[in-house]
Structures are given as C-alpha cells and as structure tokens.
Amino acid sequence: MRRTRLAVSLALLVLLSGCASFAPPQPWEKQYLATPAMQFDADKLDVRNTQHIYYSKEGAAGGYGIGGGGCGCN
C-alpha cells in the first residue's frame, strides 16, 4: 500500500515537472518568472486565511510552511 502511494506521488511529481522542459534561464530571461502570477504564496494573508480554514476542517495539514504557532481550531 505504501509502495503504491509512493509510486502515485512520484508519478504526479514527474507529471508536474514534465510540463516544462529543463532549461534554467539566464538573468535576462526572467521577465515571466518575475511576474506576480509566477510566485508561490504571493498573497500572505490569503495563504494564511485559506490554510487556516483547511487546517480547522480537514484531518491533517502541512507543506505550505511552518512557524505560525498553534490554535484551538483543530
């Protein structure tokens, strides 16, 4: 079962990464990477609010970051 999960996870990772070819950009080729839409967690309070909601309504959370301290919501 665990092996299956790992295989699924790896397959998804490959799929995600496979959407793009690997050709790291030169410094003058980063205009698209610099746009807000290409950032992860661009809106701090949005991420914070949304993950807080999922944390309080679903079984387990993690991955997005650490260090926010606890709460009595779960």
Next chain:
Amino acid sequence: MASAAAAVAATDRTAPRVRALLAAALALPGIVPAPAAAQTMPDAGFIQFKYLDYRDWQPGARRMRVENPGFYVMSPFAEAWVVEGALVYDGMSGASPMWHDTLSGASGEGIHDRRAAGDVKLTRYFDGFSVGAGVAYSHENDYISRGGSVDLRVWTADKNTTYTFSYAGAADRIDTPDGAANHERKYVNDFLVGVTQALSQTAIVQSNLTYTRGHGYFDDPYKTFDSRPDNRRVLAWLTRLNRHFPDHHGTLQLAYRYIDDSWDANSHMVEAAWVQPLPHAFSVRPNLRYYTQRAAYFYFDPPFPTGLVFGQPYTADTRLSAFGAFTLGLLLAKDFGGGWSGDLKVEYYRQKSDWRAGGNGSPDILPFSARWIQVGVGKTF
C-alpha cells in the same frame, strides 16, 4: 506582491514597482514562505489589510461564522535587514463542533470565541543566503500558543535554485471554562526542507517537505468521550508548478500534496488555478481544489458512541472521518497604480463522504459546506 521570486527581478529589467511588490513576499508570517527562484533584499515595504468572512453549514442548520480582519506589514531597513509582522483577529460565533459536542448540540449554548494572533519576523540578508528568526503568539479564551521559528535560505549564484531549511516550535496551553481541559499542554516541533527551481523562462517548480511532531494534549475538550493519542507525527510533501503561457498571457498554477499521518488520516490534495490578466489592470484567477482523506484509526462511525472503549483512543469528530472535498474559487484583482492594489476572492467548499477517492467514505455523515469571502487592499511604500 509575491513570495519568493523576489530576487529574480533584481537581475532583470522588471520595473521597480513590480520588483518591490515581488520583494514584499519574502516570508509569510505564520507560515514560512515558499522561496522562488532566488532571494535578494527587498527594496520597498509592503502593507496589506484583508477582511475574511467565513460561514459554514450542514443540511438544515447554519453552523459557524467567522469574521476575521488581518493586517500584514513588511519593511526593509538598514540595508540588509527585513522586518515583517502580522496581526489577525477571529470573531467566531455559531454552533460548530459538529457531532456530540458539549457546547452546541447538547447544551445549545453555542460558541462565541475570539482569537487574536500576531507574529514578528526578522531576516538578515547576506550574499547568497539569508537567516531569519520569528516569534508567534495566539490567544483564545481556552487556548494559548507561543511559538518561535528560525530559517535558512541558500540560493545558487545564478539564482535559479533556492534551498530552504526551517525549524519551528510551539508550546500550547489549553484551559476550558468547564474544566474539561485544565492546564493541559501541547508541544509541537516542525521541520521544513524545500527546494525551488526555475525550470525555464516560463516554468518554476517548488517542493517542500514538512515534518511535524507533537506530544501532549490532542483531545477536543468539547466533544464527549473524545480521547486521542498523546502524540502525532505528520509528514507532508507539497509540490507546486507554475507555468506561464506567453501566447495567452496567462499562468497555470498546479499543486499536489501528500500527507502521511501517524493517526492514519492520510490524504491527497490536488489544486489547479489559472491567472488571466484583463484590460484596465484587472486580473482573474479561477481555482479548483480536490482533497481526499482516510479516517483516523480511532474514528468510529455513527451511531454515537459505537466503538467506544474506555482507556482506548476514540473520536466521533467528522474531521477525522474518511471523505472527499472540493473547493471552487474565483479571485478578482486590480492594480490601481501608485503602489495600490485591491482584490476580492470568493471560495465555496463542500465535503462529502462519497467524494473520497475510490469510495469507502465514512457512512452516515451529512455533507458539510462552507463559503468564504476575502476583500483586501495593499500598498507598497
């Protein structure tokens, strides 16, 4: 504004204001940020206010309402330092915990609670890496949490790869008015290892591994007979890919997360979003998320309290049942110029046992629905 790729912009021809917005994101207070292709010192500050209105319900009954104003500020100073902080306030009312709780169901008292939380973080930038440290505090009538965190970020010379290493610890204290929890304690240690890689001119990927280990009081003191193990280990693996399509001027954002839980509430999450700029500096971002989890090994199906054996872990908390959930959302944002920006986001969320991947969701549980709306305004300075 954006999280990590702050630094990507520093070496290219991006306009100063965009660069400042990007730089605004270096570290999420409360959540260690997801660094992008590189890190440099942000050259402008950013201030943001956001108001969240949350409601949830089940068939025939409204349950919980939360009103949450939040405030975030980040500012560079003394050439190599960045300070940032956030304050949030939750006003909660209604009749949540869902099943067999001692506040809403049996007594009919309902819930009225307030939560105030804040955190501050300081980051020092060096050539090729940064070091940050922060503290966090959260206060509710029955729950106080104190935490601290440190992180190290290292990026390659070409700024196409960033590695993140973080540690956070929290000490929580639980005291309920009815004495069900009396000076109880919970301690949690979090570890994060992450890598962010610019794959090409139009694609960037990030993968974070977090490991959370806690011990102490995990029970829900408001749920009758709720008795959970006194320790928990959660391993979460989140991978995200952002891909820009120049021909359409749009960006696809994908995410997948797997969670392995020592309580067996393992889960998969996939999310997709599309960011589309529109005329007059507007943009829209529809998003769709799917989540599926298995039940904790000590969760027992209705009728309550089937499966209860005193001295053994037990819960009827449906958050630890087996279910699937969808979120559908839409964000509308506008850049007003002069450093001002605004946004409106609406999301609808629904949990159903039948939606668990592969079936076999927990039986006899009513669907659970929620919707939340966020209105925000930000300004660089």
